[in-house]
Amino acid sequence: MKPVRAVTFGKSAAQSLAGWVRQAVTAKPRIRPGDAGLLEAVKQWQQVFEHNPVMYFMVDPGGTVINVNTFGAGQLGYTAAELIGRSVLDVFFEEDRDFVRACVALCLETVDQSHTWEIRKVRKDGSVLWVRENAKTMLRADGGPIVLVACENITERKEAENALRQSEAYLAQAQELSHTGSFGWKSATGEITWSKETYRIFQCDEGTKPEIPFMLQRIHPEDRLVVQKTTGRAAREGKDYDHEYRLLMPGGSIKHVRAVARAMRDPSGHVEFVGSVTDITATKQAERRLRESEQRFRDYAETASDWFWETGPDHRVTHISEHSDTITAPAGLIGLTRWDIAPDADLEPEKWRQHRAALDAHVPFRDLVYRSKDRNRQTIYVRTSGKPFFDADGAFLGYRGVCTDVTAAIRADQAEDALRKAQAELAHVTRVTTLGELTASIAHEINQPLAAVIANADACIAWLQRNPPDLKAARRSVEWIIEDGKRAGDVIRHVRALAKRSDIEMVPLDPNIVVREAVALVQREMASHAVSVRMELWSALPRVFGDRIQLQQVLINLIMNGIEAMEGVRDRPRELAIRSAVGGDGAVLVSVSDCGVGICEQTRDRLFMPFFTTKASGMGMGLSICRSIIEAHGGRLSAAPNQHHGATFQITLPLHQEETS
Ligand code: ADP
Numbered sequence: 001m002k003p004v005r006a007v008t009f010g011k012s013a014a015q016s017l018a019g020w021v022r023q024a025v026t027a028k029p030r031i032r033p034g035d036a037g038l039l040e041a042v043k044q045w046q047q048v049f050e051h052n053p054v055m056y057f058m059v060d061p062g063g064t065v066i067n068v069n070t071f072g073a074g075q076l077g078y079t080a081a082e083l084i085g086r087s088v089l090d091v092f093f094e095e096d097r098d099f100v101r102a103c104v105a106l107c108l109e110t111v112d113q114s115h116t117w118e119i120r121k122v123r124k125d126g127s128v129l130w131v132r133e134n135a136k137t138m139l140r141a142d143g144g145p146i147v148l149v150a151c152e153n154i155t156e157r158k159e160a161e162n163a164l165r166q167s168e169a170y171l172a173q174a175q176e177l178s179h180t181g182s183f184g185w186k187s188a189t190g191e192i193t194w195s196k197e198t199y200r201i202f203q204c205d206e207g208t209k210p211e212i213p214f215m216l217q218r219i220h221p222e223d224r225l226v227v228q229k230t231t232g233r234a235a236r237e238g239k240d241y242d243h244e245y246r247l248l249m250p251g252g253s254i255k256h257v258r259a260v261a262r263a264m265r266d267p268s269g270h271v272e273f274v275g276s277v278t279d280i281t282a283t284k285q286a287e288r289r290l291r292e293s294e295q296r297f298r299d300y301a302e303t304a305s306d307w308f309w310e311t312g313p314d315h316r317v318t319h320i321s322e323h324s325d326t327i328t329a330p331a332g333l334i335g336l337t338r339w340d341i342a343p344d345a346d347l348e349p350e351k352w353r354q355h356r357a358a359l360d361a362h363v364p365f366r367d368l369v370y371r372s373k374d375r376n377r378q379t380i381y382v383r384t385s386g387k388p389f390f391d392a393d394g395a396f397l398g399y400r401g402v403c404t405d406v407t408a409a410i411r412a413d414q415a416e417d418a419l420r421k422a423q424a425e426l427a428h429v430t431r432v433t434t435l436g437e438l439t440a441s442i443a444h445e446i447n448q449p450l451a452a453v454i455a456n457a458d459a460c461i462a463w464l465q466r467n468p469p470d471l472k473a474a475r476r477s478v479e480w481i482i483e484d485g486k487r488a489g490d491v492i493r494h495v496r497a498l499a500k501r502s503d504i505e506m507v508p509l510d511p512n513i514v515v516r517e518a519v520a521l522v523q524r525e526m527a528s529h530a531v532s533v534r535m536e537l538w539s540a541l542p543r544v545f546g547d548r549i550q551l552q553q554v555l556i557n558l559i560m561n562g563i564e565a566m567e568g569v570r571d572r573p574r575e576l577a578i579r580s581a582v583g584g585d586g587a588v589l590v591s592v593s594d595c596g597v598g599i600c601e602q603t604r605d606r607l608f609m610p611f612f613t614t615k616a617s618g619m620g621m622g623l624s625i626c627r628s629i630i631e632a633h634g635g636r637l638s639a640a641p642n643q644h645h646g647a648t649f650q651i652t653l654p655l656h657q658e659e660t661s
Contacts, residue, residue, distance in 0.1 A: 055131065055151040059088045061108055063101070066146065075153060077124030091121045107137045107147050118154065130158035172196050179279035183210075185261070187235035188270040201257060201279050203249055220246035220254065238263045238271040244280065256284040305402030309384075311337075312398045315359055331375045342370040343379070362388040362396050369406060381410040420632070424504060427625050431498050431553050434560065441524035445491045449484035456480045494521070497549055504550065504632075508543045508656045511551075511580050511588050518555035519578065522563075526576065529563050536579040544588050545656040546633045554626045554637070558592040558649045561622065564615070565596025565646065572645065587635070588653045595646035599639055607639055 049056060055072030059065055065083050073080040076091055083090075088104075089097045096119055107115055114136040121129040131151040140146055172195070175181055181198025185191070192210040199206045202218055219227050223245040234241040240262050247255040261275030301308065302323045310319035317333045338355075339345040345352050351370075358365045364387040374380045386401025435442070460477035463470040494517065519533060526533055559576065566574040577593040599607065606612045608627045613620030623637075630637040635653040642648055 055149075055153070057088065057149040057151070059104065059147040059149060061104075061145055061147070063088050063104060072151065075123075075129060076121060091123075093120055093122055096120060103133075103135065104147055107135050108145055111137045111139060111145065113137075118158075121151075128155070129153060130155040176200070179282075181277050183261075183273075183275055183277060185273040185275070186266070186270065187272065198277055201255070201277060202247065218247050218249075220248045222246070234261065234263060234273070235271055238265065241273075254281075255279055256281045301402055305404045307403050308400070309333075309386075309403060310398060310400050311386075313396055315356075315399070318398065338370070338384075341372050343373070344371045359399065364388065369410070374405075380405055380407045382406065423625070423628050423632070426621070427550060427553060427629060430557075430619075430621060430625055431549075434553070434556055435495065435499055437560070438521060438525060438556075440528065441522055442491065442495055444524035445520065446488050449488040449491075452484040453481050453488070456484065491520075498552070504547045506545055506547055509546050509548055509551070511541050511544055511590055511653070512537045512539075514548060514551050515555060515578060515580060515590060517548075518552040518559070521552075522556055522559050525560070526563060529567065529574065531563050531566060531574040531576055534575060534577045536577065538581050541580055541582065541588060542586075543656045544633075544653040546653065550629045551633070554629050554651065555590070555592070557622045557626050561649075562592055562594035562596065562646075565594050565598075567596075569596060569645075583652060586655060588655065589650060590653070591648050591650040593642060593646060593648040595642070595644070598641045598645060599647045600641070604639060604641075608637070 050070040052069065053071055054069075055075055056067075056069045057065060057072060058067040065086055065088050068080050068083045070080055073083050076083070089100060092100050099117075099119065103115065103117060107113075114134055116132065116134050118130065118132050121131055123129055130153070132154045133149055133151045135147055135149040137145050137147050175195055175197035179197070179201070181201050182195040183198050184193040190212055192212070192215075194202070194204075194210045196206065198210075202210070202215070204210065204214070204218075208214075216224055216228070227243065227245050230241055230243045233239070240260075242258070242260045244256060244258045247257060249255060256279070257277050258280050259275060259277045261273040264272055264274065266272055307320060307322040309317055309321075312318045315337050316335050317337075320333055333341060339352050342352075351368075355365065355368055364385075366385045367383055368385070369381060369383045372380055372382045382403050383406045384401055384403045386399040388399050389397050391397055456477045460474045460481070463474035463477060498521075515535070515537060519535070523533075555578075559578075562576045563574075566576075572595060575595055577591075579589075579591050579593070581589045583589045603612075603614075608623045609620075610624040611620040612624075623639075627637045630651055630653070633653055635651060637649065637651055639647055639649050
């Protein structure tokens, strides 16, 4: 900044000027031609007046310029002649003219007193000239007042001041906008200076002087010690510092601030700091919200998976992050594709073709299950889901996703499958064994229609041998032959089905038909043991969904057990009751009751355990298989002693879905 030219307008200068003017104005008429010395003096003073680098104006009480020096007129871009005779107001801005009038009026009221003010003048070219005016009213010889004004050009200083004010205003504005205040701190004296914004941040009245105890009181108690340590060390070592801490505001709210300070040394070598303090509360809150939301999603993802992965645009793994405490995540995957890792890639080409098509289409995928190897090279099953991600311009960058080790679940499924198969095999074996025991019954079932066929065939021949042959009767015999043949065929087909099939075939079934077919096969067995059967079957029973052969196997088993339980019964009829009904909850109930030895409470629960038997040649597998068959149908098999004699075994089967709707 250029130094402002200093012109002193003290009282003495104004007085000497006033003396001179009075002399010039009042003395002039008394100059005579011979008074050469005086004339010379006047000329000299006129020179001084014209060219003195101070602007002089003489203004009459009406505001008309009576005289102006050449320098003064020139400063305004006029000649003296152009200004003399004009209103002095012409060189002022419109909006300043009232002020000028007031100043002139004041001068006129207070003769001989000087007044000073600063004001803008307007040059001929319209530009601004700032002046400091010193004015005084004097009385002329004739007693009339005249206002004498001396002006100093202060434009440079004013502009500098304005520029400074402007830049200070900009700085204050910028500090407010960026929530950043500035400060100075002389550590030796403890003197602190704050900018307006710093006062605002610390919520402190601008009139108060910032002091260390006040600052410490504002700092959050938990941060005070650390702040003192940081600033104390910086002051001792003369080092810059940069730290964050919290302020505890009067209302109890918390502000986060960051203070950055540069250490300097004053001329006497004392450390002083100049720095900035920024209110970073909003940033901190945004960061916290971001962190919280990231943590929330991380929690979800971590709970639902064992590790995260990321692949690049070529679908090669770029990143794996394991968060569970398992050690299953395969090692050394970086740089490989999923199908490089999976040993099932060749075995299931269609699955992998579809997966790669999804990846190439940049669409999300869910629940892809594949085989992999864990860190110990053990086979594991992995379920993965992923989503493509893109840059801000929409360019594909790769996939991100989660993986879960589902080996245990898959192994459990496999074990369950194997168990189901083994049970079906076992059921088949026991069925075949039962068939062996039923040979006599089955032979009887087939023999009956065969005997009828032969009898009818004989009859048919007899009808034909008549003269004339009784064709009508012969025809009836042949029809019976066909019927009996079909009956025998049905029995054989049924037996073959029981003997052959071990696959399960679930279909809607009428429970009463299943019961009748089973009973047909054991008819003879019952007869040979002198057991009579009583069937109490509900008409129009709803259908169940099941495997016909397996359900018949269960029934045959229960009937055979009943027959065996009544073997020792001599004192009462050996009767087997087979009932079907609909239970209270809408399920179908089928029960087999006998009046045999019965079951006691102790053995009731053990009957269904494999290898539990009370028979000399028993295997103890029958009821256990029956229960697993019924449970596989979604039903229950239970046993209960009868009130008087024997036991009742009850099957409960859920209805076929179509029946329930
Ligand atoms: P097994 O007939 O080869 O013994 P089961 O599993 O069919 O095998 O039957 C197991 C045991 O349950 C039988 O040994 C018998 O003690 C008892 N049990 C089965 N059915 C009856 C019944 N109707 N009355 C009394 N006890 C029975």
